[in-house]
Amino acid sequence: MIARRTLLAAASATALLAQPLIATAQELPRNVRLVIGSTSTGGDTYQNSAIVADALAEHLDINIKVDAVGASEAFKALGRDSRGTTLMIFHDQAYLGNLYGVTGYDDPFEGYTVGPTVAINPGNAYLVSKDSPYQSMEDILTAAENGERVRVAIQPGGVSEIGFSAMKNAASVRAPGSEENIIAVNTGSQSDKNQAMWDDLADVINGSIQANEQFTQLPEDDQKAMRFVWITARPGTIEQAPAEGMGETTRDDMLHYVSPETSVTLDGEQDFTFDKEFYFLFNKDMDPAIIEQIDTALTEIYAKGEIQERQKAAFFIPNFLPTAEAQQHLTEKRDTYAKVIEQISGDS
Known part of the structure; x- marks a missing residue:
């Protein structure tokens, strides 16, 4: 009997030790690891994730550590953990x-659960050198129609390339066959893309307001001087940016480079736009109650308004959508870009 009681006591102690994981199956645990699809602690993914993590941790009275492990490792870590102790934030690069x-x-959308959106980086842009003969996207697309090769420096395979794909698609819609004159110059980081322009290896580069605005303020005779020709964000997104904009480029200045003033057609009737949106990703088998808890917490956080001020101060546009709305929005967005990519693939 004593031995049996000892065994029962040991079993109870083991159950108690295991209880925190079981008890927290329907809510976030005390300590959460938030992995991101970037290895940089100075980039926009980390900055945006840190703002959201701080607000969520304070609101729920838990600890959240942002871990910049990169896309591949982040997806692996998320896939291994269905308890809610590992969450992920990334952007459109994921799809x-x-x-x-x-x-x-x-x-x-198949391997994970897409969660709520939290913010937009409105800065995705394309630039030319200040002494370029191309003054606008209209000039670039017209040049392609006229048989000129236009070299565009991008980092292939994601956010950097989607605008390039849109250029080729627009060329194809305007003048079938002219898309062959929009040529990719595949590079790496932003500094590599900048250098491609300075070395006269590219006529146009993918960049960002944050990284390249400083070069647009240089005098025209400076080799590094650049000029914006296209900002891919929706006009409604840029309209939410601070009026002072960034650097010496005001919000009104930026609006000259977005639709409809700068038109890169999607289908001959509407313009192509692209907002770089940040959102949560969850393990496919994580308890839906945890997702509901995060949705509720973020709804309350955004209702207070403080997080929006922090995001705008870092040149992010607040964009909270709870999970169900975010999934519908991002699915439609993914499907639109899939058609663009499929179209230019079929043309090439």
Whole structure:
């Protein structure tokens, strides 16, 4: 009998030790690891994730550590943990990488649960040198129609490439066959793309307001001087940016480079736009109650308004959508870009 009681006591102690994991199956645990699809602690993914993590941790009185492990490792870590102790924040690269066939990018809508959106980086842009003969996207697309080769420096396989795909698609819609004159110059980081322009290896480069605005303020005779020709964000997104904009480029200045003033057609009737949106990703088997808890917490956080001020101060546009709305929005967005990529693939 004593031995049996000892065994029962040991079993009870073991159950108690295991209880925290069981008890927290329907809510976030005390300590959460938030992995991100970037290895940089100075980039926009980390900055945006840190703002959201701080607000969520304070609101729920838990600890959340942002871990910049990169896309491949982040997806692996998320896939191993269904308890809610590992969450992920990334942006459109998650599905664009899959659409472009980049190794390591499975379909996030199938392999994971897409969660709420939290913000937009409105800065995705394309630039030319200040002494370029191309003054606008209209000039670039017209040049392609006239048989000129226009070289565009991008980092292939995602956010950097989607605008390039849109250029080729627009050329094809305007003048079938002219898309062959929009040529990719595949590079790496932003500094590599900048250098491609300075070395006269590219006529146009993918860049960002944040990274390249400083070069647009240089005098025209400076070799590094650049000029914006296109900002891919929706006009409604830029309209939410601070009036002072960034650097010496005001919000009104930026609006000259977005639709409809700068038109890159999607289908001959509407313009192509692209907002770089950040959102949560969850393990496919994680308890839906945890997702509901996060949705509720973020709804309350955004209702207070403080997080929006922090995001705008870092040049992010607040964009909270709870999970159900975010999934519908991002699915429609993914499907639109899939058609663009499929179209230019068929043309090439």
